[in-house]
Amino acid sequence: MRIEPLIYRGVRRIRRVSGSEILVRGGRVLTGWGMVEADVLVREGRVAAVGTALEPGGTRVLDASGMLVLPGAIDEHVHSREPGMTWKEDFSTMTRAAAAGGVTTVADMPNTSPPVDSPERVAAKGRDVAPRANVDYAIFAALTDSNAPRIDELVRAGAIGLKAYMGPTTGGLEPPDDWSVALALRFSRTTGIPVFFHAENGPLIEGLSGELRGAGRSDPAAHSEARPPVAEEVEVARIAAIAGAMGGNAVIAHVSSAGALELIERSRGALRAEACAHHLIFTTEDYAARGLLIKVNPPVRTREHVEALWRGVRSGLIRTIASDHAPHAPEEKEGDVWSAASGIPGVQTLLPFAVDAALRGLIRVEDVPRLLSENPARNLGIYPRKGSLAPGSDGDMVVIDPRGSWRVREDDLFYKHPEVSPYVGMEFRGRIKYTLLRGEIVYEDGGVAGGPRGRWVTRGGVR
């Protein structure tokens, strides 16, 4: 794609052309390189111009004065629960929540029922969810020992990347062995396909869980003790060794511990780090008030780990922040610490959380589009079509009022089960006013608009 100069200065008369146009006028446009007061014109779904004093020619105008205008967020790690687990969530509820949260592209994970682990299942899922997609979507395939020798077929079927579950979690997928990981990373080196890793070690977790359970532990914090930092470090070290030899685009998903982050730093670029909002917010002290609502894999950790993660976000070592939106039904989140489901829904609060962090000075404002739009698009191989507001990019945008704020109520959340959100009651500075998908309003002031028009995003283009 050709990138035109980003900013036109001076009046530029926009000639009316056939087809749809929308002008987002007078906002503070925020991209990874900084902020500028400008108008953004979207024509036929793509950014046509970013500049000052663009004059509309019969174009629809959204007044963004005093507002922040960002590229739509790309949540590179969500679980819609399709196919087969739709009592927890479905594509419609998840993507409505995404639109309301300023997320215009989601990348959906494969630990479903059945798992998305074959070319046929990738193709079927990409096709089947389309009528329920309120935002654009990409599809991950699970890496398994049986599909590792024919990854090219998964990609040809439309997979945006691979997900390797190295330890036990929802879906019960078997971890791929070292050879399968090597094959995936070798393939990744030549094609750029990302391989995302859930890095936790099964034998350590099973051994420790057995001991803690045997000792009669039943409090929520036992979950964090059963999955200590060393369980993450062991897998990150192994993946670092294989990635160091094979190359490729290896992403450690939801990094949660200081030690894992150090290993990623020492890998000198062989590994990329993704953090999740909940690991930057909650600590083991929050079990007291929130109980099993914050049971998640990897688990929430102590304050020192959370601080190390924030340092990683600020230094750029952590390249992306995702939600790992992983909803369950309320009855699945109750009961025994050992049997309750792991996972936190969060696609709707991801961008509000990051904007709030910027408005509070925890990160710079321009870090928000870098962490939530540009780098996720790069990870997925869809930049600058997505994750950018340069002319030629898709017109995916969020308009946020920084003077407003949002205290999260169950009623505001579009999830199938808003009651399992541990974010209810929390207050975020900034308020999402509009979300635009390829130039069309999909969310406005509390309401999802326009019906499902999301498209399947693959490496080859939008299907």
Ligand code: DOR
């Ligand atoms: O807590 C988690 N829940 N961690 C995962 O890795 C998977 C997720 C889920 O799918 O429920």
Ligand code: ZN
């Ligand atoms: Zn996940």
